[in-house]
Every structure is written in C-alpha cells, then in structure tokens.
Amino acid sequence: MNERTDILLIGLGHRDRGDDEVGLALADEMKARRLAGVDVTSGACDAAWILETWRGRAGVIVVDCIRSDRPVGTLHRIDPLDGPFVDGASASTHGMGLASAVELGRVLGDLPRRLAVVGIEGASFRLGSVMSPEVRTALPGAASMIEALIVEWRGAASADVPHA
Amino acid sequence: MAGTRTIRVDSLARVEGEGALTLEVRGGELVDARLEIFEPPRFFEALLRGRHYAEAPDITARICGICPVAYQMSAVHAVEDALGVVVSDPIRLLRRLLYCGEWIESHALHVFLLHAPDVLGFEDAISMAKRNDELVRRGLRLKQVGNRIMSLLGGREIHPINVCVGGFYRVPTRVELSALEADLEWARDAAYETVRWAAGLSFPELERADERVALSSASEYPFNEGRVVSDRGLSIEPEDFEEEFIEEQVAHSTALHARRPDGRSYLVGPMARFALNRDRLSPAALAAADEVGLGADSRNPFLSIVIRSIEILHACDDALRMIEGYAPPDEPAARVEVRAGVGHACTEAPRGILYHHYRLDERGIIEEARIVPPTSQNQRAIEDDLRAFAAPRLEMAEDELRRGCEQTIRNYDPCISCATHFLDLRVNRR
Numbered sequence: 001m002n003e004r005t006d007i008l009l010i011g012l013g014h015r016d017r018g019d020d021e022v023g024l025a026l027a028d029e030m031k032a033r034r035l036a037g038v039d040v041t042s043g044a045c046d047a048a049w050i051l052e053t054w055r056g057r058a059g060v061i062v063v064d065c066i067r068s069d070r071p072v073g074t075l076h077r078i079d080p081l082d083g084p085f086v087d088g089a090s091a092s093t094h095g096m097g098l099a100s101a102v103e104l105g106r107v108l109g110d111l112p113r114r115l116a117v118v119g120i121e122g123a124s125f126r127l128g129s130v131m132s133p134e135v136r137t138a139l140p141g142a143a144s145m146i147e148a149l150i151v152e153w154r155g156a157a158s159a160d161v162p163h164a
Numbered sequence: 165m166a167g168t169r170t171i172r173v174d175s176l177a178r179v180e181g182e183g184a185l186t187l188e189v190r191g192g193e194l195v196d197a198r199l200e201i202f203e204p205p206r207f208f209e210a211l212l213r214g215r216h217y218a219e220a221p222d223i224t225a226r227i228c229g230i231c232p233v234a235y236q237m238s239a240v241h242a243v244e245d246a247l248g249v250v251v252s253d254p255i256r257l258l259r260r261l262l263y264c265g266e267w268i269e270s271h272a273l274h275v276f277l278l279h280a281p282d283v284l285g286f287e288d289a290i291s292m293a294k295r296n297d298e299l300v301r302r303g304l305r306l307k308q309v310g311n312r313i314m315s316l317l318g319g320r321e322i323h324p325i326n327v328c329v330g331g332f333y334r335v336p337t338r339v340e341l342s343a344l345e346a347d348l349e350w351a352r353d354a355a356y357e358t359v360r361w362a363a364g365l366s367f368p369e370l371e372r373a374d375e376r377v378a379l380s381s382a383s384e385y386p387f388n389e390g391r392v393v394s395d396r397g398l399s400i401e402p403e404d405f406e407e408e409f410i411e412e413q414v415a416h417s418t419a420l421h422a423r424r425p426d427g428r429s430y431l432v433g434p435m436a437r438f439a440l441n442r443d444r445l446s447p448a449a450l451a452a453a454d455e456v457g458l459g460a461d462s463r464n465p466f467l468s469i470v471i472r473s474i475e476i477l478h479a480c481d482d483a484l485r486m487i488e489g490y491a492p493p494d495e496p497a498a499r500v501e502v503r504a505g506v507g508h509a510c511t512e513a514p515r516g517i518l519y520h521h522y523r524l525d526e527r528g529i530i531e532e533a534r535i536v537p538p539t540s541q542n543q544r545a546i547e548d549d550l551r552a553f554a555a556p557r558l559e560m561a562e563d564e565l566r567r568g569c570e571q572t573i574r575n576y577d578p579c580i581s582c583a584t585h586f587l588d589l590r591v592n593r594r
Contacts, residue, residue: 014323044229044322048273048307096277100290107293108301127226 007150008057008112010050011042012064012098018129019072019122022139023064025131026120029143030063038150045097051110059114059153061146064098065135066119073134075142076119077149081111114153118146167191183578185569187554194558197550199543199573201417212533217243217502217524218329224520224535225323228579230273233266233318234513236327237388238520238535243329245403246507246524249500254493255331256388258317261341261486262327263387263511264479265313268351269321270514271434271472271479272310274577275358276303279469282571283365299361302354306476309344309351313483316340331497341487348484355477356452362473363456367466368568370553374429374545376436377409379512385444385478386437386512393440394430402510405519411536422541429544432516433576434471435462446481449474465549465575502528513538515577539578546576 011027013020027042043049045064054060066076078085085102098117105111120138122131169189188196208227212220220239225232237259244251251259276299277289286292293300311321316336318324326333377398381390392408393399400408409430411420424430438453442460445453453459453474458467504526510519516538523532553572557565 044320046311046322048304049311049321051304052308096273096289103290104293104300104304107290108297 006057007038007059007061007153008054009038009040009061009063009146010053011040012045012050012062013042014044016128016130018124018126019120019131019135020065020125021131022120022122022135022142023062025136026063026118026139026142026146029139030146033143033147035147035150047096047098047101047104050098050101051105051108054105054112054115055110057112060112060116061149062098062115062117063142063146064117064119065122067122070121071134072121072123072132073138074121075138075145076117076121077145078117078119079115080106080117081115085117116149118142118149183573185550185573187550187565187569189558192558194551194555197547197554197569198416199546199550201419201543208535209533212522212530215530217247217522217528217530220522220530220533221327221329222323222325225325225327227535227537229322230270230579231266231513231515231518232323233262233314233327234511234518235520235535236324237263237511238509238513238518239522240327240329241388241509241511242507242520242522243524244507245509246505246522247329247500247503247528248505249330249498251331251498252493252495254335254491255496255498257486257490258332258335258493259327260387261313261483262317262324264483264486265310265317267310267387267479267514268476268483269307269310269314270577271476272303272306274514275362275469275472275476276300276306278574278577279472282574283367283466283469302358306351306354306358309347309480312344312347316344328497330500331493331495333496335492335496337492338490341490345484345487348480348487352448352477352480352484355473355480356448358473359452359456359470359477362470363458365469367464368553368571370465370549370572371463372431372465372545372549372552373463374431374548375424376431376439377517377541378432378437378440379510379517380440381444383444385441385446385482388511390510392510392517395436395439401508402519403508405508405510405536406521406534409519409536409541411540417543419540419543421543422536423544429548430541431545432538432541434468434475434514434516435465436516437512438462438471438474445474446478446485448481449478452477465572468575468577502526515539515579516541537579539576542576542578546573546578549575 009030011023013023015021024042027040031040080102085099124132184200186198221236224235224239227235281292314321319326375394375396377394379386379390380393409422411422414421439460506523508521510517519536521534549572
C-alpha cells in the first residue's frame with residue numbers, strides 16, 4: 001500500500017447546528033482543493049462508522065469542532081496516538097463518537113498508523129443556527145494546517161522508505 | 165438499620181441525557197426512589213406549530229440521533245391519517261425495512277456497548293474490549309449493518325432525509341437492496357449467537373408486574389402498524405391513545421410522566437412487545453426464544469438484553485424476507501391532497517411506543533402537535549423497578565447497590581433527551 005495515495009480526511013459534524021458544522025465545511029473545502037492522493041469523506045459522529053471508515057487507511061486526519069474553553073476560532077492539532085485522547089469517552093447512548101472510536105480502536109488494534117485530529121474551537125451549537133464569524137474566519141488557517149500536515153506525513157513516509 | 169440514609173447517583177452514565185437517581189431510606193425502609201431528570205425541556209411540539217406538514221418528518225427526525233426513523237415513521241403515519249393518504253404495499257414494506265435498520269443499529273449499540281459491560285462487570289465498552297474484543301467487534305459490525313440499511317433507504321445513517329409523507333423521495337432498486345443481503349445473512353447468524361450468549365448470562369432476580377403495552381397486528385411483529393394493546397385487555401386505536409395514557413408533570417423531572425387514567429404505571433418497549441407479540445416473531449427468532457426458554461411471561465427487566473438480541477435476529481430475518489420479495493413501487497410516494505384534518509399514529513421505536521398527533525389547517529399547516537416518547541412513558545415503571553430492586557437489597561454495600569440501581573435504569577435504555585419534550589410553565593403573579 002502506497003502511503004502517498006492513502007490519506008483519508010474525515011469531516012465530522014452536523015449542519016444547521018452552529019459551529020458543529022465546521023468539520024463538514026472544512027471537508028468540503030479540502031474536497032474542492034482536489035489534493036492528489038487524499039480522499040475526503042464526512043459524516044455524523046458515530047464511533048462504529050468512524051472505525052469502519054478508517055479501517056485499512058495508513059493516514060487519517062479527522063476534522064471536527066472542539067470545545068476546550070479556549071477562544072472561539074482557536075485551531076487545535078491533537079495526535080491521539082501519543083496517549084489517551086479524552087477521558088470518559090463513552091458517556092451516553094448517543095454519545096459514542098470520536099473519542100470512543102479512538103479509544104476502542106486503540107484497544108482493538110484498529111487505529112491508522114498515522115492519525116491526527118484538527119479541530120476548531122466552537123461556542124454556539126443552537127439548532128438551526130449558522131457558524132459563528134470567528135469559526136468561519138478560522139477555516140483557511142485550518143485548511144493550511146491540514147495541508148502542512150499532509151506534507152509532513154509525506155516527508156516522513158519518504159524518509160521511511162529507501163529511494164528507488 | 166436506624167436513621168436516614170440517602171443513596172445518590174448524581175449523573176447517570178451510559179444513558180442519553182442528563183439524569184440522576186436518589187433513594188431515600190428511613191429506619192431501614194426504602195421510602196422513596198426517584199429518577200430525576202434535569203435535561204432542559206426541548207419544546208418539540210411548539211417548534212412544529214406553524215410549519216407545513218411536509219416538514220414534520222425532517223424536523224422530528226432531529227429529536228433523536230439514535231431513533232430518528234421512529235420519529236419519521238410516527239410523523240408520516242399521523243399526517244397521512246389526517247390527510248387520508250393510503251400508501252402502496254411496496255412503500256409499506258420499505259418503511260418496515262428502514263425501521264429494521266434502526267432496530268438493528270439501536271439494539272446492537274445497547275446490547276453490546278451499554279448493557280453488556282453492566283452484566284459482565286466492566287466500567288464501559290472500552291474496558292470490556294480489553295478482555296473481550298470479539299464481543300465488541302460483533303456489536304460494532306452489527307450496528308454498521310443497521311447503519312447501511314438506514315443509509316440506503318434514508319439517505320444517511322443519522323437523521324435520514326429521504327422519508328416524506330406518502331413514501332420516499334427516492335426508492336432503491338432491487339440491485340441496491342440485494343447488496344445488503346450478505347451483510348444481513350452474517351448479522352442474522354451473529355444475532356442468533358448473541359441470543360445464546362445473552363441467555364447464558366447471570367441476572368439479578370427481579371419480578372415486575374406492570375401492565376405491558378405494545379402495538380399488535382394480526383400478521384406481523386409490530387413496527388408501524390397495529391392496535392395499542394396490553395396484557396390486561398386494553399385494545400384501542402392510536403386515535404384513543406390520549407384517553408388511555410395521561411402525561412403529567414412531577415416535581416423531580418423535566419420530562420412528563422405518563423400513567424394510566426387510574427394512576428398506575430405501565431411499560432412499553434422490548435419486554436412489552438415481546439410479551440404481546442412473541443408468536444409473530446420470525447421462525448428463526450421464535451426458535452431462538454424457545455431454545456433459550458424465554459416465554460412471553462418473562463417479567464425480569466434484566467432479561468431485556470436477551471429480548472433485544474431476539475429482536476435483532478427478528479429484524480435481520482424480516483429485512484432479508486422483504487429484500488427477497490421486493491418489487492419497486494410505480495411511484496416513490498403516494499399522491500397527497502391537502503385538507504384540514506386531525507391524525508394520530510403509534511409506531512414501535514426501539515424503546516417502545518412513540519405517539520404523534522397533529523392537527524392541520526386547510527393549507528396543511530400544523531396547528532397543534534403532540535408527541536409522547538417511550539422514555540416518558542417508562543419513567544414510572546423505572547421508578548417502580550428501582551423500588552422493587554432496592555428494597556430487599558438495602559444491606560448491600562452502597563457502591564454495589566448504587567451500581568445495581570444504575571443497571572436497573574439502563575435496562576430500559578432510556579433516552580432522556582427524547583423524553584424532555586415539554587415543561588409546564590406557570591407564572592404566579594400577585
């Protein structure tokens with residue numbers, strides 16, 4: 001499997017739920033950029049779906065909205081392979097989302113070899129509302145972060161394999 | 165034991181929404197057991213008023229991430245009742261198939277990732293996966309089989325967008341449906357193994373005698389159709405639902421409590437469905453129930469994990485049967501003529517009867533909406549179970565008792581977010 005053509009970008013979130021849309025908007029943006037060797041998909045935040053979607057992929061970038069009491073629009077890069085992703089991952093019937101997928105994947109040996117979460121800090125999740133201006137303004141920066149990450153991974157992959 | 169003792173769980177885990185549990189013990193006697201719900205009310209019905217009937221399935225689907233099909237099905241059937249719409253057999257079948265997907269998805273999540281850790285003594289599914297990865301893998305794969313049916317028929321897994329009054333915006337081809345068969349055949353076998361596994365687990369002793377209420381039709385295990393019946397002789401059409409089941413506010417819950425007119429609690433959901441429809445299970449599901457010795461008189465709520473497993477098996481069987489006989493309808497949706505009217509419907513959500521009632525004006529605008537979700541109906545039964553479970557176990561170590569009570573609540577897979585649909589607001593002005 002050639003890692004140069006095996007990066008999957010997964011956008012998570014819900015439309016019409018304010019800043020929760022940002023993962024989907026970012027996935028749309030990356031799809032429009034038609035980056036060579038990068039597949040883009042998006043969906044709601046369901047652990048079973050996430051685990052199945054990234055199965056067999058060498059490199060996966062998940063984009064999602066994040067809440068951590070930082071200023072709205074703050075960009076996050078999290079490397080879940082470095083350690084526990086979030087405490088208390090499986091809280092509710094409907095809440096088995098990304099954190100549960102990461103922790104279940106870790107236990108089941110179903111994590112990609114490279115995995116990063118790129119998040120944008122959100123604040124408003126009201127039903128029927130649109131993304132806040134701060135989050136929308138942060139989109140280009142997040143897209144650049146993703147492109148830089150892909151370059152970084154490809155550089156690492158090149159260093160890993162002998163040149164022909 | 166003298167004095168007063170309060171046992172409390174401030175935040176219930178592995179249920180949807182915000183709830184707590186309190187037991188009050190005085191002089192060694194259990195004097196109160198309360199399931200406290202403090203999830204903010206969501207005012208679904210007010211949201212629907214003034215909207216066009218065609219929006220009802222999509223708006224109500226947003227109420228719940230795990231049972232959106234139930235909301236869509238109750239919404240379309242109630243609106244069709246108001247408008248006098250009759251759908252064709254293929255549409256009826258596709259709706260049932262979509263519902264099978266939701267039952268498989270929802271029950272698999274509960275059986276494997278929420279209920280199994282309880283029974284096996286693990287903190288959560290992640291801890292369980294460290295010791296029994298096969299069980300977790302089976303649950304995740306079963307859930308995905310349900311998701312795939314939802315995606316194909318509903319347009320996406322969560323909050324489907326392909327359901328409309330009269331039918332669907334687009335119906336699948338035979339080839340598209342056939343592509344689900346291999347997954348469903350695997351799922352049917354996995355569900356059978358799950359029934360055998362679940363039946364072999366050890367459960368606390370608890371016998372409950374609440375009235376059991378479910379839909380029932382002559383020919384099939386209920387999803388979308390049937391009369392509302394009980395094991396105490398009730399048999400009504402959905403239009404009489406509000407006469408027989410009363411919702412009222414209690415001080416400790418932002419979700420209305422439902423009761424029978426004489427004040428008694430009652431039970432909806434898999435236990436009630438199974439009790440009242442056992443003989444209409446698919447042959448394989450019925451044989452599995454026979455094999456593990458589970459009869460219609462099973463009254464221990466902890467056995468709900470076995471019954472959910474049997475219902476997964478039934479849903480897989482039913483789905484395969486429908487796919488095999490599928491002939492696409494001539495039109496994806498029946499023709500709808502707008503008129504003023506009142507409509508009612510009950511369908512069987514994974515957690516039990518979900519009632520919708522709409523009044524439409526002559527333009528098809530919703531003037532009045534009423535939704536009664538299953539968790540709202542089961543709150544009293546849950547509290548009755550808590551009393552029955554805790555009263556003879558007060559000498560238990562407090563942690564153990566607390567854990568047992570939490571499990572008693574999780575037997576119902578309660579969806580608190582669905583239940584908090586209304587709050588009676590009174591303003592006292594002096």
